[in-house]
Amino acid sequence: KQEVTQIPAALSVPEGENLVLNCSFTDSAIYNLQWFRQDPGKGLTSLLLIQSSQREQTSGRLNASLDKSSGRSTLYIAASQPGDSATYLCAVDYNQGGKLIFGQGTELSVKP
């Protein structure tokens, strides 16, 4: 079964710290991987999309990497801020027509 796992489920860091969120997937034959942010009770905001032929994508303080051979992606957040507090979701398109399989998310809390 194709699955996506995110560890840890929750993470608390002090403001200013650099941090890494992890995402693993069971099947390396992916089309793309997308990172989302979700604020409590709100919708999903797309952060970064990495296509299967790419190794990383960057947007501002965010950098996402993809290693298909090991079935892993990481989201690096530099110089974290309290406004980064949210749940971060990883989703994989497993060559199934754009249908996404989601991890359960990592709830990030950045303390002032």
Place this chain on the structure above:
Amino acid sequence: DADVTQTPRNRITKTGKRIMLECSQTKGHDRMYWYRQDPGLGLRLIYYSFDVKDINKGEISDGYSVSRQAQAKFSLSLESAIPNQTALYFCATSDGLYTEAFFGQGTRLTVV
């Protein structure tokens, strides 16, 4: 205005009632999706549509039906709501296999 709009944003309904959740998009995308989010289970795909004449079941379609009224509109119906359909429902769009998925703000449905 949001690119993907869901109505209603919140709804409380009684067991056995029929309810429709609506989604409209201004992104011009052909592909539309309905997901539900439950605490601890992440997001799971209910139905998806690649164009107006195309409807496909997702992972958890039992108890749901959909209608693609136009390229921009995709509705989800619960024919006879039951309490375990209480969840946060999301509509999403994309324009192909390699591109980003965009999500609406969600509909919080409570079945009592």
